[in-house]
Structure formats: C-alpha cells, structure tokens
Amino acid sequence: MRKPLYGPEAPDVDGGSVGVSERRNDAPVAMFSDDVVILRPWSPPDARFIADASSDPGIQRYSSPPQSMTHAVALIEGFERNWLRFAECGKPSGVSFAILDAASGDLAGQCGVDEWSNADVAQIGYWLAPHARGRGFATRAVKLMTSWLFELGAARIFLTVVSENAGSAAVARRAGFAYEGTLRSHGVWQGTRRDIDVFAVLPHEWAVGRDT
Numbered sequence: 001m002r003k004p005l006y007g008p009e010a011p012d013v014d015g016g017s018v019g020v021s022e023r024r025n026d027a028p029v030a031m032f033s034d035d036v037v038i039l040r041p042w043s044p045p046d047a048r049f050i051a052d053a054s055s056d057p058g059i060q061r062y063s064s065p066p067q068s069m070t071h072a073v074a075l076i077e078g079f080e081r082n083w084l085r086f087a088e089c090g091k092p093s094g095v096s097f098a099i100l101d102a103a104s105g106d107l108a109g110q111c112g113v114d115e116w117s118n119a120d121v122a123q124i125g126y127w128l129a130p131h132a133r134g135r136g137f138a139t140r141a142v143k144l145m146t147s148w149l150f151e152l153g154a155a156r157i158f159l160t161v162v163s164e165n166a167g168s169a170a171v172a173r174r175a176g177f178a179y180e181g182t183l184r185s186h187g188v189w190q191g192t193r194r195d196i197d198v199f200a201v202l203p204h205e206w207a208v209g210r211d212t
Contacts, residue, residue: 029041030095030097030148032144032145032148033102033144034102034140034143034144035102036101036102036103036136036137036140037099037100037101037102037108037137037140037141037144038099038100038101038102038105039097039098039099039100039111039141039144039145040097040098040100041079041080041083041095041096041097041098042076042079042080042096042097042098042110043076043098044073044076044077046076046098046107047069047072047073047075047076048069048072049098049107049129050065050066050072050075050076050110051066051068051069051071051072052129053065053109053127053129053130054066054067054072056129056130058130058167059127059129061165061190062127062161062162062165062168062189063127078094079094079095079096079112082094082095082096083095090152091116092113092116092122092149092152093113093114093115093116094112094113094114094115095112095113096110096111096112096113097110097111097112097141097145098110099111099126099128099132099137099138099141101132101137106132107129108128108129108131108132108137109126109127109128109129109132109137109138109141110126110127111124111125111126111138111141111142111145112124112125112126112145113145113149116154119155120153120154120155120156121154121155121156121157121158122149122154122156122157122158123157123158123159123160124142124145124146124149124157124158124159125159126138126141126142126159126168126171133167136174138171139171139174139175142171142172142175142177143175143176146175146176146201146206147206150203150206154203155202155203156200156201156202157177157200157201158177158180158198158199158200158201159172159177159198159199159200160183160196160197160198160199161196161197161199162187162189162194162195162196162197163182163194163195163196163197164194169197169199172199173199176201176205176206177199177200177201178199178200178201178205179197179198179199180198180199180200181197181198182195182196182197182198183195183196183197183198
C-alpha cells in the first residue's frame with residue numbers, strides 16, 4: 001500500500017522530519033513509502049551516491065549517468081528546479097525521486113518522470129545501484145510513483161527500454177505495465193541503432209490491478 005510520508009513520520013535526509021507544507025529550497029516535498037522502499041526528492045548530499053553508482057557498467061549500458069561528482073551535483077540542482085516548476089505549473093516533467101531502503105535508510109536508486117506531455121501522458125524511468133538489485137525495490141518504486149502520477153491526473157503512463165534490457169522489462173511487467181510492442185531501429189544508443197520496447201498502463205487498468 002502506498003503511504004504518503006508527511007509530518008513527523010517523514011524522514012529527512014539528515015534524520016529529521018519534513019511536513020507537507022514545508023519546502024526544501026522552496027521546492028515542494030513529496031515522499032511516499034510502502035514500508036519496504038521510500039521515495040523522496042534528491043538532496044545535495046546524495047550527489048556522491050549518484051556519482052558512485054554511475055560507474056556501474058549496468059547503469060552505463062542503458063543510461064546516461066553523470067561523468068563526475070560535479071555533474072552529479074548539477075543533476076540534483078536540475079531536479080530541484082524541476083520540482084519548483086512542478087509547484088508552479090502542476091506538471092511534474094523532470095521531477096525525480098531517490099529510492100531508499102526503508103529498513104536501513106540507504107540510498108538504492110532513482111525513479112522519475114522523464115516528461116509529462118500537454119496531453120497528460122507521462123513517461124517514466126528508473127535505475128538501481130548494484131547492491132540494491134534483486135530485492136524488488138525498482139518494482140515497488142515504480143508502483144508508488146505510478147499511483148502518484150495517476151492521482152495527479154495522468155491519462156497514460158509509459159516507459160521505454162532497449163529491447164535487450166531484460167531486467168528493466170521485467171520490472172515494468174511486475175509493476176503492472178503492459179507490453180505494447182517493439183519500435184524497430186527506433187533509437188541510436190551509444191553509437192548503435194537499437195530496437196525499443198514500449199510498456200504502458202492506463203488509469204482503469206491500474207485501478208483494476210490494485211483491487212486484485
């Protein structure tokens with residue numbers, strides 16, 4: 001079950017608490033948990049985790065991670081600006097959550113909204129650091145974020161993965177996304193033209209899935 005973390009039970013990055021009306025650098029705070037993972041906005045101290053995780057070959061194979069600590073800091077600053085824009089316009093394009101292990105509080109990975117279109121279609125993405133894989137964290141994080149996006153009014157939520165990225169495809173299926181097809185030679189990734197698989201879910205499908 002998705003549980004919003006507001007008020008005294010919501011852990012801040014420094015072990016304190018954050019309320020629903022509080023803001024970090026004027027950015028709105030959105031935090032969720034299912035008691036196994038926690039989603040919260042990124043904070044500047046998280047840059048080291050992003051920089052370290054970015055050296056993982058698995059992340060480099062299918063993502064465009066920052067190449068240095070400086071780039072990781074700039075990435076988080078960009079996320080903070082996107083949260084501010086969300087507060088102003090109500091569209092969460094570019095907002096990103098850190099995924100935490102709820103038991104230990106350790107950072108595990110990222111999930112976020114790549115784009116929210118004028119037609120209220122959201123595209124999402126995610127990754128996990130090596131130490132956090134195989135524990136269901138990505139699936140749980142995608143479910144939490146998807147529920148939130150539908151509450152915001154998304155008409156459709158989709159994600160794309162390079163066809164040979166079996167791990168990300170498995171997360172999409174376990175989270176309740178339907179495979180819609182393969183876009184052959186749709187993108188060029190790291191100098192090679194690739195097939196791209198599309199997964200999506202609609203509001204009525206999500207409601208049914210949560211009731212079963």
